[in-house]
Amino acid sequence: xxxxxxxxxxxxxxxxxxxxxRCQPILGHNTVFWYRQTMMQGLELLAYFRNRAPLDDSGMxxxxxxxxxxxxxxxxxxxxxSEPRDSAVYFCASGLVLGTGTYEQYFGPGTRLTVT
Amino acid sequence: AQKVTQAQTExxxxxxxxxxxxxxxxxxDTTYYLFWYKQPPSGELVFLIRxxxxxxxxxxxxxxxxxxxxxxSSFNFTIxxSQVVDSAVYFCALENDYKxxxxxxxxxxxxx
Numbered sequence: 001x002x003x004x005x006x007x008x009x010x011x012x013x014x015x016x017x018x019x020x021x022r023c024q025p026i027l028g029h030n031t032v033f034w035y036r037q038t039m040m041q042g043l044e045l046l047a048y049f050r051n052r053a054p055l056d057d058s059g060m061x062x063x064x065x066x067x068x069x070x071x072x073x074x075x076x077x078x079x080x081x082s083e084p085r086d087s088a089v090y091f092c093a094s095g096l097v098l099g100t101g102t103y104e105q106y107f108g109p110g111t112r113l114t115v116t
Numbered sequence: 117a118q119k120v121t122q123a124q125t126e127x128x129x130x131x132x133x134x135x136x137x138x139x140x141x142x143x144x145d146t147t148y149y150l151f152w153y154k155q156p157p158s159g160e161l162v163f164l165i166r167x168x169x170x171x172x173x174x175x176x177x178x179x180x181x182x183x184x185x186x187x188x189s190s191f192n193f194t195i196x197x198s199q200v201v202d203s204a205v206y207f208c209a210l211e212n213d214y215k216x217x218x219x220x221x222x223x224x225x226x227x228x
Contacts, residue, residue, distance in 0.1 A: 042219075
């Protein structure tokens, strides 16, 4: 049963510290997404990659957030420096995009980040 | 602009009752996809269905059914004979260029 995995599942850190969240997409999937969920904003897209290339990161605060895919099995989302307003659940999702547009987007379990 | 509205914030029912979740969307695209996801108390997002805008047939999967009406831009979701395990937040989403725009979610509580 293929799943998207995310580490860590929970992270508590102090303001100003660097935070790195990792995601392993489902093997064979060519598209990876990062979403953030908060009570106020709900679920919002931060960035997404196709075949490891960043396609859209317009939802991400550029000054402190960065997203990369060093290889096909790993996506990272980094916050430096972290702020209390970054406290949220960060979800990674992966999907297989075919020419026909047929695909399903599967989510990982999320990383619950608390910045104090 | 893409927009998904789930007007019902919370719904509470007694086990075995049917519950219908409303979803209304806005898009200028002629081809689009609609999704429903379930988020149980454990927090993960579980994919339920993806529907192409050209396919207006209703779909049934076990106790779940979906009613897609393009004329009213709605994609409603019904749980028949609800069970306690159905208690969760349900999200409707609209896809644009493979990116999902989510509604605010409807919290369903099924009481025994």
